[in-house]
Amino acid sequence: MIASVQRYPSHRASHRRRAATAQRPDVPRAFREPAAVDSGKVIRHPAMQGAAAIAQPNTPAPLTLVPPATPSTAPQAPAKPSRRARQTTTPKVPLWLRTLLIIQQGSSILTFCLATAVLMVYGSTVYIQQAWSEDFRHLEQLQREKRELTTANELMKNQLAQQATAPENNLVAPSPANTIFLPKATGQPVQPVSTPTAPLVSFTADAPLGY
Amino acid sequence: MSNPDFPATPSPPDAPAPPFTPRPYRLQPRRLWIVWGLLAASLAGLGFNLYRLQILRAPDLMEQARNQQMTYMRPYIPRREIVDRAGNILATDRLVYTLYAHPNQFPVSREAMAQQLARPLTQDAEALLKTLKVRDSGIPLAANLSEETADQIRALKLNGLELIRQYSRLYPQQELVSDVVGYVDLDHKGQAGLEYTQEKALERNLRTLQMSRAGNGALMPDHIPSGLLGFDDQRLQLTVDMRLQRVARSLLKQQVETYKAKRGAVLVMNVNDGALLALACEPTFDPNEYSKFDLTLFKNWAVTDLYEPGSTFKPINMAIALEAGAIQSDDTFYDAGKIEIDTWEIANHDYESVGGRGDLNLGEILSYSSNVAMVDLVQQMDPKVYYEALKNLDLTVAPAIELPGAAAGQLKSAEQFIHSPVEAATTAFGQGFSLTPLKLAQLQAAIANGGLLVTPHLVRGLVDAENTLVWEPTDHPVKRVFSPATTEVVLDKMAAVIDAPSGQSARISGYRLGGKSGTAEKASPDGGYFSDRKIVSFFTILPLESPQYLVLVVIDEPQGEDLFGSTVAAPLVKSITEALIAIEGLPPSSP
Numbered sequence A: 001m002i003a004s005v006q007r008y009p010s011h012r013a014s015h016r017r018r019a020a021t022a023q024r025p026d027v028p029r030a031f032r033e034p035a036a037v038d039s040g041k042v043i044r045h046p047a048m049q050g051a052a053a054i055a056q057p058n059t060p061a062p063l064t065l066v067p068p069a070t071p072s073t074a075p076q077a078p079a080k081p082s083r084r085a086r087q088t089t090t091p092k093v094p095l096w097l098r099t100l101l102i103i104q105q106g107s108s109i110l111t112f113c114l115a116t117a118v119l120m121v122y123g124s125t126v127y128i129q130q131a132w133s134e135d136f137r138h139l140e141q142l143q144r145e146k147r148e149l150t151t152a153n154e155l156m157k158n159q160l161a162q163q164a165t166a167p168e169n170n171l172v173a174p175s176p177a178n179t180i181f182l183p184k185a186t187g188q189p190v191q192p193v194s195t196p197t198a199p200l201v202s203f204t205a206d207a208p209l210g211y
Numbered sequence B: 001m002s003n004p005d006f007p008a009t010p011s012p013p014d015a016p017a018p019p020f021t022p023r024p025y026r027l028q029p030r031r032l033w034i035v036w037g038l039l040a041a042s043l044a045g046l047g048f049n050l051y052r053l054q055i056l057r058a059p060d061l062m063e064q065a066r067n068q069q070m071t072y073m074r075p076y077i078p079r080r081e082i083v084d085r086a087g088n089i090l091a092t093d094r095l096v097y098t099l100y101a102h103p104n105q106f107p108v109s110r111e112a113m114a115q116q117l118a119r120p121l122t123q124d125a126e127a128l129l130k131t132l133k134v135r136d137s138g139i140p141l142a143a144n145l146s147e148e149t150a151d152q153i154r155a156l157k158l159n160g161l162e163l164i165r166q167y168s169r170l171y172p173q174q175e176l177v178s179d180v181v182g183y184v185d186l187d188h189k190g191q192a193g194l195e196y197t198q199e200k201a202l203e204r205n206l207r208t209l210q211m212s213r214a215g216n217g218a219l220m221p222d223h224i225p226s227g228l229l230g231f232d233d234q235r236l237q238l239t240v241d242m243r244l245q246r247v248a249r250s251l252l253k254q255q256v257e258t259y260k261a262k263r264g265a266v267l268v269m270n271v272n273d274g275a276l277l278a279l280a281c282e283p284t285f286d287p288n289e290y291s292k293f294d295l296t297l298f299k300n301w302a303v304t305d306l307y308e309p310g311s312t313f314k315p316i317n318m319a320i321a322l323e324a325g326a327i328q329s330d331d332t333f334y335d336a337g338k339i340e341i342d343t344w345e346i347a348n349h350d351y352e353s354v355g356g357r358g359d360l361n362l363g364e365i366l367s368y369s370s371n372v373a374m375v376d377l378v379q380q381m382d383p384k385v386y387y388e389a390l391k392n393l394d395l396t397v398a399p400a401i402e403l404p405g406a407a408a409g410q411l412k413s414a415e416q417f418i419h420s421p422v423e424a425a426t427t428a429f430g431q432g433f434s435l436t437p438l439k440l441a442q443l444q445a446a447i448a449n450g451g452l453l454v455t456p457h458l459v460r461g462l463v464d465a466e467n468t469l470v471w472e473p474t475d476h477p478v479k480r481v482f483s484p485a486t487t488e489v490v491l492d493k494m495a496a497v498i499d500a501p502s503g504q505s506a507r508i509s510g511y512r513l514g515g516k517s518g519t520a521e522k523a524s525p526d527g528g529y530f531s532d533r534k535i536v537s538f539f540t541i542l543p544l545e546s547p548q549y550l551v552l553v554v555i556d557e558p559q560g561e562d563l564f565g566s567t568v569a570a571p572l573v574k575s576i577t578e579a580l581i582a583i584e585g586l587p588p589s590s591p
Helices: A002-007 A011-021 A027-031 A034-038 A051-055 A073-089 A095-165 A197-206 B024-056 B058-069 B110-121 B125-132 B147-155 B193-197 B242-258 B287-292 B310-324 B362-368 B371-378 B383-392 B414-419 B421-428 B437-448 B484-499 B501-506 B565-584
Strands: B070-073 B089-101 B139-145 B161-170 B209-213 B235-238 B263-270 B276-282 B332-335 B338-341 B344-347 B358-361 B459-463 B469-471 B514-523 B529-542 B549-556
Touching: A095 B089, B024 B058, B058 B070, B058 B209, B089 B147, B110 B125, B110 B139, B110 B147, B125 B139, B139 B147, B147 B161, B242 B263, B242 B276, B242 B549, B242 B565, B263 B437, B263 B565, B310 B362, B310 B371, B310 B383, B310 B421, B310 B437, B310 B484, B310 B514, B310 B529, B310 B565, B332 B362, B332 B371, B338 B371, B338 B421, B344 B371, B344 B421, B358 B362, B362 B371, B362 B484, B362 B501, B371 B421, B383 B414, B383 B421, B414 B421, B437 B484, B437 B529, B437 B549, B484 B501, B484 B514, B484 B529, B501 B514, B501 B565, B514 B565, B529 B565, B549 B565
Parallel strands: none
Antiparallel strands: B070 B209, B089 B139, B089 B161, B235 B459, B263 B276, B263 B549, B332 B358, B338 B344, B459 B469, B514 B529, B529 B549
């Protein structure tokens, strides 16, 4: 999907790129009329090299050494004239194409975002499973500890109670004789003491709310 | 750079011949064809393999994958705990393991295996080896292994050992509440007591899940239904108080041993709602090791077995007569010491020593426990009315307590009761019919609470972790059998029993109690009564100002001298009542 971004940049750009890379050696070709670009001979074989042969395929040319085109020189040379030539010949890009291009660009961005999201979601599902598995183990451990603590606590209670019943411990059963009953307070219920609170109230009224 | 391979370019006539023939143009397609062919062939091969794996071998492979990835998981969903009213655990679940050995998968010899296993299993290596030689697979080596032991065995990382996880019920208080709680069998099914009857409330759905497992053995939550692991934390709470139960059980045990009695029972009931605070029977069993005990101990005899209540039933008769309007609270009844009805002789228990006592009021009848005066009292009623009143007490209906096997009382047929005067006469002092100790407690509670027949129960409901009630049993019907005016009179007369010299063994200073003893002869299976077998009982109601609790003790077949409800059962009632006062914090009525 991401590759598609580069695949359809524009008709013009793609042409320039093809000119720059696939048929890099035919330096003079760029100066020719655009019609010659599409001639069947040019794309006959990628192995075909030699500027003279391409420029005038039907005229014999002396076998001379042509300096190989370097990547730095190749695109630079044809860039400007190529564009100018194209602009003069190709008609203005129609609206429908522009719309399609905009849609294409928009959908590319969308696709990229979605792909990222998909990766994230996929990653999280894997991670969540792992995390769940880990937490499940933790839960089991906690359940086990709870179980053990509960059991130990209750068994201890029972043991203490049994020890308590042994006569040599001198422990007695609960009875009213060893229970203290406090009589209910008789008389008036406790009155809120007014004298000491009066200054306090006035003091707290001035105090900030935080206190 | 010249291109010598370019065939379409004619060489200039004067140019020298190319150094070699243009070769690749004709070879190129072949090479391409070879490459293409190779690719196509491998693609076809892959396609075929895909077909083979996805279609031909798919069922087998799926099966294999499932076996490797899927694991059957039983999440930890224990049976609910049973707790007392303060939240002390009476029954809980734990995990135990059973170890199986499959010697045909052992990585080492059986001897070495036995040596390694002897330590964690705390078994003799020789004995283990003997067991391991029995057969090649599926040898049960040990059961009820704790989780720690299972961990130790797992840490050995030996093939051919299989640990099967199971739930096991633990009763940390041992025999303390066994006759209430009951026990569960090896299949984790309740077989006695509340474990049996409250199965629905205790059981949670045990679901077995198919889960996939990752390569490292970790479980994957692919197909987990939601809310599966978060089981509720509800527990079954009882009305029983563990402290009181402990006091009741230990005292009862002592008394049963002292008098070499056949059995004994203690009931402590809240008279206003029928909640049982303690219910202990002796002898009993340890539910952790139930298989070592006699089957007959698994029932709660205070709920399932009938007995003739004897004099403890006299206050009920009094209330019936008062309610029917046959007698008044200040009436007196003649006690001749001995009377004869239909050739049957009825005498007071102390006739030999005291003889007749003459006219007795209601309080004196109860405190002397006069049989003859009671006969006179019930004779004031039409037998038909008396019989209807007894029926109205639901004597012949089993109380709706949550324990299994609650028995309905037995009463003679209406015809026999109405036409044979001796039936009404014996019923007057609690013989000739039978009921369970629980039913007697329910009837006495009706006198204590102002005449309502409450449903005795043990289950408070299901509570969550914060001890708030989530579910509560609703089927606790209440039936009015006496008017408050009647019960007030009877309660007053019962206070006279404790205040009389014979009630001294049950008296607690500072508290106003009402009570009554009972000493009944046991009916023999072939008619008549055993002269040497008695069943003694005593109950108190407290505090008399506004009755809240009833303590009933029944001791079956005590042996020795001076066997009466007031001598064998009353001291026990007193001790239990004292504990009850302290635990419940009942203030004294007079300092």
